[in-house]
Ligand code: ADP
């Protein structure tokens with residue numbers, strides 16, 4: 616359960632937080648706090664809903680979640696600077712979706728030797744335009760959204776066709792097995808919990824699997840929808856092409872997704888909006904990861920390193936999750952190309968350090 620501190624109590628807690636480097640702390644100035652503290656979004660969301668996670672978790676990187684799609688308008692005085700800061704853009708501008716020409720991508724397998732890349736995954740998030748995000752959702756909203764989503768997922772064809780498995784009724788063992796295998800999500804992220812992300816857990820949540828398990832949809836995890844394409848090995852070309860095919864089928868299946876001209880597709884966390892695309896590899900880089908400048912090396916390439924069980928987890932055996940960091944202000948194909956270039960540079964550097 617999320618805490619129930621008032622907006623003033625949350626502000627006091629944030630002021631008292633030492634060693635807090637979040638974008639929330641940096642950008643929620645006193646004048647902005649005063650301007651926003653009594654406002655309500657059109658979905659009934661409040662500033663407290665947006666900042667609760669970051670105030671309760673001073674080690675947050677971002678520390679802000681949008682209570683609903685309208686938060687990006689009502690609470691823009693806080694959210695806009697946070698978005699600019701995270702995505703490293705001076706102006707809020709976002710191009711129209713452009714997935715590139717999937718028949719002529721110019722890249723395929725990033726590690727043909729198969730020695731370094733364990734697996735590849737590309738995901739996007741989507742939000743139903745007419746529903747709020749976790750802090751303002753009711754149990755009925757979650758169940759309604761799940762029904763609407765599943766109806767559309769049932770229209771997927773060919774290699775994308777599959778089956779929806781609700782979390783309600785799934786055994787704990789099955790959930791743990793699917794999570795360990797990197798397919799499923801769980802309710803263990805304290806940042807998301809404090810933002811209301813696990814309210815009414817597990818009702819309304821589930822996972823859709825295509826028959827070959829290379830295309831998945833997460834329903835009501837952090838975002839209303841996450842479309843995920845993944846497979847073993849380093850074939851980014853195949854993984855991305857499958858995702859684009861799925862996005863195109865789902866966007867024409869009757870769902871209306873939340874969007875804003877200058878921000879692209881809207882998501883619960885401002886770090887995800889725009890293309891909402893995160894392309895990642897699980898890659899063995901024990902030498903590079905041990906270098907003192909590993910973080911700077913990644914930052915310079917606009918890539919991010921995570922542990923292998925997701926954000927805020929640790930690496931296991933020198934394997935890291937390397938992905939594009941920016942999702943706003945560039946197109947989908949550009950975001951993937953940024954990750955491709957970063958992963959190629961990572962492979963080159965690891966080989967140099969290993970003397971190969
Ligand atoms: P996201 O925000 O993209 O959903 P997380 O960091 O929360 O990412 O990770 C979600 C899940 O996806 C975790 O189980 C993680 O291990 C898995 N995952 C991410 N990238 C890969 C990859 N390249 N190969 C296999 N699993 C992956």
Ligand code: CIR
Pocket residue numbers: 668674675676677678679806807837884886887926
């Ligand atoms: C943080 O601020 O560190 C967390 N709220 C996570 C931020 C980005 N990650 C995400 O949206 N999954």
